[in-house]
Amino acid sequence: MGMNWSLSEYSGICHSPARIGIAQVQSQSCGPFTFRTAVARPARVGALASFHGANLVNDxxxxxxxxxxxxKAALLIAIAQNDDARxxxxxxxxxxxxxxAERPMEIEVYPAQHGxxxxxAPVYDQVQAEKAWSRMLATFERYCGAVS
Structure with missing residues (x-):
């Protein structure tokens, strides 16, 4: 039943001739990079996913x-409960x-810790990780097309 996966090992499984999906996991710097990539290549990036990202709202x-x-990308933002508390x-x-901006977004606070x-990671939560993975795949399929 379990997928035994890690988003930290994941890098772009959404691909089609026109659109790609990009994902980021657990980093002060990587979360913003997915957003910047979507801005730099709006016609190419169909969806982005951020998992327990940090610094997505600052001054x-x-x-x-x-x-x-x-x-022009759709967004999937998965927030850890302790990040939400902060x-x-x-x-x-x-x-x-x-x-x-009229951008489609799914945003959820997961009942899990950052990471x-x-x-x-010591806080790895297989149930919540698999839920996040399935939401990412569904988002990429919907907004990018082919997922492999």
Whole structure:
């Protein structure tokens, strides 16, 4: 039944001739990079997924939440419960930015700790990791097409 996977080992399984999906796991820097990539290549990036990402809402001019208006990608944002506790308004700010930009977004706080998708992390949560994986695959399939 279990997939025994790690998002930290994952890199772009959504691909079609026109659109790709990109994912990020657990990093102050990688989360913003997925947003920046979607802005840099709006016609190419069909979806992005962020798993227990950090620093997606901040007070800089290039804060990821401000970039949503400049992308064409759908967004899947999976937030760890302890990250949500540290910045409870981030999910609302991200959601509002997506609504204003008319970008499809699925955003959820998972009942797991920061790092839950990384298989070798002490806080790895297989049930929640598999849920995140399935949501990513569904998002990529819907907005990019082929998933392999």
């Amino acid at each position: 800089t001019a290039d804060s990821p939440h401000l970039l949503i208006a400049r992308m 910045q409870a308004d981030a999910k609302d700010i991200l959601r509002a930015a997506a609504e204003k 839950w998708c990384t298989i070798d």
